[in-house]
Amino acid sequence: MAILLDKPQEVSQEHFLLKIAMKGANFAPGQFINIKTTEGTDPLLRRPFSIFDAEGDIAHIIVRVVGRGTSLISKMEKGEINVLGPLGKGFTLEKNKNLLLVGGGVGNAPLYFLARELKNRGNKLTYIYAAKTKNYIFYEDLYRGLVDEFLLFTDDGSAGTKGVPTEMARDIISGSGFERVYCCGPDPMMEKVVNMASASAAVEVSMENYFGCGVGLCMGCTVDTIHGFKRACMDGPVFNGREVIWSKE
Ligand SMILES: Cc1cc2nc3c(=O)[nH]c(=O)nc-3n(C[C@H](O)[C@H](O)[C@H](O)COP(=O)(O)OP(=O)(O)OC[C@H]3O[C@@H](n4cnc5c(N)ncnc54)[C@H](O)[C@@H]3O)c2cc1C
Ligand code: FES
Numbered sequence: 001m002a003i004l005l006d007k008p009q010e011v012s013q014e015h016f017l018l019k020i021a022m023k024g025a026n027f028a029p030g031q032f033i034n035i036k037t038t039e040g041t042d043p044l045l046r047r048p049f050s051i052f053d054a055e056g057d058i059a060h061i062i063v064r065v066v067g068r069g070t071s072l073i074s075k076m077e078k079g080e081i082n083v084l085g086p087l088g089k090g091f092t093l094e095k096n097k098n099l100l101l102v103g104g105g106v107g108n109a110p111l112y113f114l115a116r117e118l119k120n121r122g123n124k125l126t127y128i129y130a131a132k133t134k135n136y137i138f139y140e141d142l143y144r145g146l147v148d149e150f151l152l153f154t155d156d157g158s159a160g161t162k163g164v165p166t167e168m169a170r171d172i173i174s175g176s177g178f179e180r181v182y183c184c185g186p187d188p189m190m191e192k193v194v195n196m197a198s199a200s201a202a203v204e205v206s207m208e209n210y211f212g213c214g215v216g217l218c219m220g221c222t223v224d225t226i227h228g229f230k231r232a233c234m235d236g237p238v239f240n241g242r243e244v245i246w247s248k249e
Helices: 068-074 105-120 140-146 187-196
Strands: 002-004 009-012 015-021 032-035 047-050 053-055 058-064 079-081 083-087 098-104 124-131 149-154 180-184 202-206 222-225 228-231 238-240
Touching: 015 068, 047 058, 047 068, 047 105, 053 105, 058 068, 058 105, 098 105, 098 187, 105 124, 105 140, 105 180, 124 140, 140 149, 180 187, 187 202
Parallel strands: 098 124, 098 180, 124 149, 180 202
Antiparallel strands: 002 015, 002 079, 009 015, 015 058, 032 047, 032 083, 053 058, 202 238, 222 228
């Protein structure tokens, strides 16, 4: 049984940090855990959350409250918590390369753990952090302190540059110097980043679409790819962005 070490801590508007001890677990960036939000049946299904950071077998996650399940999680008391994981396939961990990370909203969460592991492997990191407003930004200082270049964008200009990075940072995203681009955020943003990235760069995206069972049984999480339908919970959530079929004409 996993243990929630403290009450969820509000780290920005609607966003909560949870630290969960999961005995013997080994986490990789891009993997997720699946939380049962109540003892009862409403909601029935577990809710998936990416690993924001890990200290040994303690997972840190950031939960944005968007509905009933996440609201219940934000009000949990410390103690036992029903969690499965770590699950799924994570990001490719490069060594000594020039890399770009692009996060939108709570999609920034898995990219922090990724950035930390990439930094340990001698990579040069440029990080683009996008958020709706200043109030939705979490742990800006941690991201800034970790990477070589940090660029901040908000939709309303309340912090950083006003606008979305796929408009305001086109030149950077399409720059030929990056050997790999990692992206997590809303699908339209990820699609644009994949299309903009230099042809010489590999692009990985983490698909945070709807999940059902979370363990490969229901096909409730399918992602259309050039290799056919894939299950995000088992074959992902990290995919080669160039193999995803984003929008159908
Ligand atoms: C692999 C993976 C990793 C994720 N990592 C994180 C994370 O680190 N932090 C985080 O806060 N969230 C993350 N999510 C999304 C999170 O799982 C959902 O927000 C959560 O399940 C919603 O539960 P709920 O009961 O509160 O909302 P519901 O009551 O089920 O839905 C409330 C509203 O949110 C929308 N919604 C629900 N699920 C999603 C979704 N997956 N994508 C977009 N909109 C959705 C619904 O359409 C509805 O409008 C991740 C999802 C996946 C698949
Ligand atoms: S969520 Fe059921 S197969 Fe992926």
